[in-house]
Amino acid sequence: MNASRGKTNESVVASLHEVAEEMHNKMMKGTAPTMSLPVRTKKNIEFNKRLGVFKYGKKRSIRDATSLRSANQLLRALHIIEFIEEMIDNGKSSTLREMYYISEAWGHGKFGSQNESNNLAEDLEIVTKCMREDFKLRPEEDGARMIGDITINERNRKGDWMTINARDDVGDSGYGVPYNVESEKIRLIANDVDFIMAIETGGMFDRLVENGFDEEHRAGLLHLKGQPARSTRRILKRMNEEWNLPIVVFLDGDPWSFRIFASIAYGAIKTAHISEFLATPSATYLGITADDIMAYDLPADDLSSKDVEALKAELSDPRFADGWWQDQINMMLELGKKAEQQSLAKYGLDFVTDTYLPEKLAGLGLI
Amino acid sequence: MNASRGKTNESVVASLHEVAEEMHNKMMKGTAPTMSLPVRTKKNIEFNKRLGVFKYGKKRSIRDATSLRSANQLLRALHIIEFIEEMIDNGKSSTLREMYYISEAWGHGKFGSQNESNNLAEDLEIVTKCMREDFKLRPEEDGARMIGDITINERNRKGDWMTINARDDVGDSGYGVPYNVESEKIRLIANDVDFIMAIETGGMFDRLVENGFDEEHRAGLLHLKGQPARSTRRILKRMNEEWNLPIVVFLDGDPWSFRIFASIAYGAIKTAHISEFLATPSATYLGITADDIMAYDLPADDLSSKDVEALKAELSDPRFADGWWQDQINMMLELGKKAEQQSLAKYGLDFVTDTYLPEKLAGLGLI
Numbered sequence: 098m099n100a101s102r103g104k105t106n107e108s109v110v111a112s113l114h115e116v117a118e119e120m121h122n123k124m125m126k127g128t129a130p131t132m133s134l135p136v137r138t139k140k141n142i143e144f145n146k147r148l149g150v151f152k153y154g155k156k157r158s159i160r161d162a163t164s165l166r167s168a169n170q171l172l173r174a175l176h177i178i179e180f181i182e183e184m185i186d187n188g189k190s191s192t193l194r195e196m197y198y199i200s201e202a203w204g205h206g207k208f209g210s211q212n213e214s215n216n217l218a219e220d221l222e223i224v225t226k227c228m229r230e231d232f233k234l235r236p237e238e239d240g241a242r243m244i245g246d247i248t249i250n251e252r253n254r255k256g257d258w259m260t261i262n263a264r265d266d267v268g269d270s271g272y273g274v275p276y277n278v279e280s281e282k283i284r285l286i287a288n289d290v291d292f293i294m295a296i297e298t299g300g301m302f303d304r305l306v307e308n309g310f311d312e313e314h315r316a317g318l319l320h321l322k323g324q325p326a327r328s329t330r331r332i333l334k335r336m337n338e339e340w341n342l343p344i345v346v347f348l349d350g351d352p353w354s355f356r357i358f359a360s361i362a363y364g365a366i367k368t369a370h371i372s373e374f375l376a377t378p379s380a381t382y383l384g385i386t387a388d389d390i391m392a393y394d395l396p397a398d399d400l401s402s403k404d405v406e407a408l409k410a411e412l413s414d415p416r417f418a419d420g421w422w423q424d425q426i427n428m429m430l431e432l433g434k435k436a437e438q439q440s441l442a443k444y445g446l447d448f449v450t451d452t453y454l455p456e457k458l459a460g461l462g463l464i
Numbered sequence: 465m466n467a468s469r470g471k472t473n474e475s476v477v478a479s480l481h482e483v484a485e486e487m488h489n490k491m492m493k494g495t496a497p498t499m500s501l502p503v504r505t506k507k508n509i510e511f512n513k514r515l516g517v518f519k520y521g522k523k524r525s526i527r528d529a530t531s532l533r534s535a536n537q538l539l540r541a542l543h544i545i546e547f548i549e550e551m552i553d554n555g556k557s558s559t560l561r562e563m564y565y566i567s568e569a570w571g572h573g574k575f576g577s578q579n580e581s582n583n584l585a586e587d588l589e590i591v592t593k594c595m596r597e598d599f600k601l602r603p604e605e606d607g608a609r610m611i612g613d614i615t616i617n618e619r620n621r622k623g624d625w626m627t628i629n630a631r632d633d634v635g636d637s638g639y640g641v642p643y644n645v646e647s648e649k650i651r652l653i654a655n656d657v658d659f660i661m662a663i664e665t666g667g668m669f670d671r672l673v674e675n676g677f678d679e680e681h682r683a684g685l686l687h688l689k690g691q692p693a694r695s696t697r698r699i700l701k702r703m704n705e706e707w708n709l710p711i712v713v714f715l716d717g718d719p720w721s722f723r724i725f726a727s728i729a730y731g732a733i734k735t736a737h738i739s740e741f742l743a744t745p746s747a748t749y750l751g752i753t754a755d756d757i758m759a760y761d762l763p764a765d766d767l768s769s770k771d772v773e774a775l776k777a778e779l780s781d782p783r784f785a786d787g788w789w790q791d792q793i794n795m796m797l798e799l800g801k802k803a804e805q806q807s808l809a810k811y812g813l814d815f816v817t818d819t820y821l822p823e824k825l826a827g828l829g830l831i
Contacts, residue, residue: 199813253636299606304562307556439562439565442563443565446556446558
């Protein structure tokens, strides 16, 4: 699967016009316009063999302008289409929050909450097969930061291409990945690393940087900042595909980290319509595993009732259906414990880079 | 007040040894060691006329090794002192979270929660008149990011000084401010701006960047990321003092934003022992003010009961004692509303840079 997309502004506007045109045509024929969308829940995601990722299945819900609520949604969709076209014309972008406030001027199309406007933006992605980035819409959250011998070109806001090496040209906080990492904004130029390690917490990222792990083990380090933004998953995907670099994921050991991994490797439920652009099926979960908690006798906390609930939900999640994951999840449930990646500091500040990571990476055949 | 500090590793270790020595001497004399610390609450902060910031007042609590709990605290303090000295010797640093886990090996000195270890690190700052950065301890949170024609030198982990311009040498996500911005790590080299604007949300920071506000109005832009980290407040202070640049603060309009401003301008309650290094008394609150909500008819949310409680607490907070703040707080209470800075998007994506900010900055005499 080639993840390059190369949507032009013109093709995006054309796709949006199609949506409006279809509604218009139906109304001209005297029928109520409709919009048909996949059901976006865990129960409706399926493994797509050709793409190697999880996508929405066949269950669909239909929006029909004969109900007031659905008619409002269609009206809002038309307003969004107009707003996106304006941004494309003016070379602008907008946060999802700004779009929510912009809807103040849309009369009956005004959103009741930001959740509504976010979901509708995702609906439009599904219908047009575009991505939010094509619509010039972006989230609030920060992107990842990266350190290692990786050279990229970034096109800055003036349209100039800048060359940035994520080891030599940045301070200790690293290269900040922008919200849009498509090829019109970011080009992957060169690297001198053997693999990319994606890390959940800033504390662990900084530990690996301070200990020089990236140089000693020829690694590119990427701080995920918790639940990874789309741009984070997308740049991991691109580095994996364009550079053929293995992606290793180093997270806390709890049910939420398992979910983070699933969104990186298999596709997130909310973005299953674009899993082929965001998910990296060959990514490997390095730790903290449930067996690590025992093997390394890590300081651990009791699972909360929410943790247990999340683990049980994962047992029936199709993305965790394979034997290794079922074992890990059941082991954590039995153990009744979770552990943070920084708990490795129990054995001193260098234990993670001198002992834990080399042992785990050797187990994966990566060093 | 000159905010430069220039503590050497040797002087930090000497200060820590003094603490240990004092305990040792008392024990040799057969008396129980004690540690006397200021009470760290809103009720015990006072305006310091000489420094122009809020500092702890005279109320003190005494830790006395005749109780088991206090004896444990003193034991922990000694372990921390040893740990810090080791880090200084080895050129290492540690997150506060790592230190908490490291205490697993300290027997009776093991911390029960990270809150305990964080507080004790702050206690040691107070006793030694050092800063946490001197101890090589750092938080988890990310530092600010900055865009504008500002040139700094940053000493990287190899000890080399790098020159970085926060407009020309960085991507759209800007220059990431590291956790330590003391002079041994960061040098302020040159700037071509008229003022610094500190901004609460990433969405608004990105809006100003996209609209070219920094270039048009000769501004340095800094993204606070909510409650600002120490390094963020410290670099604002340094730019204000070393470059004589006005600091303008642009936040949401709610009680929590007022608190953010107080921590920037007057000193935070938790760090009142080092207010003279972190607070910038001349910083100005630009908005969103309670009158902005009315004057610009902004989309606003009802105050929650927690908001009302926070506003009422601010009315009796000595930092908000002046007339302007009392008016703003009372106005917000009367109005019963709060508004986000991104709500300005009601009037379109350019309203904030074309209308709102120029009007407000003109009111302050800054443009």
